[in-house]
Amino acid sequence: xNKVLFFAHLRDAVGEDFIKMDAAGKTVAQLKELLKExxxxxxxxxxxxxxxxxxxxDDDVIQEGxxxxxxxxxxxx
Numbered sequence: 001x002n003k004v005l006f007f008a009h010l011r012d013a014v015g016e017d018f019i020k021m022d023a024a025g026k027t028v029a030q031l032k033e034l035l036k037e038x039x040x041x042x043x044x045x046x047x048x049x050x051x052x053x054x055x056x057x058d059d060d061v062i063q064e065g066x067x068x069x070x071x072x073x074x075x076x077x
Contacts (some may be wrong), residue, residue, distance in 0.1 A: 002062060004035070010047065023068065030059035031068065037055050039070040047072050 002023040002039045006014050028049050050069040
């Protein structure tokens with residue numbers, strides 16, 4: 001089982017800070033596509049992804065027990 005965390009507008013779109021799901025064996029890109037379809041996530045292509053608090057690429061494979069975080073770009077002013 002994996003914990004998937006959402007931040008900023010993604011959290012609002014999903015309606016939760018995190019969800020639990022089985023993502024082991026999937027690449028980050030596959031998980032993004034699944035979540036994008038399931039939750040109709042806006043601007044999901046521009047988010048950064050971290051596995052166990054380390055930024056990763058879309059090609060990285062998720063392992064059992066990994067924590068995945070999706071972090072949208074931030075702008076300041």
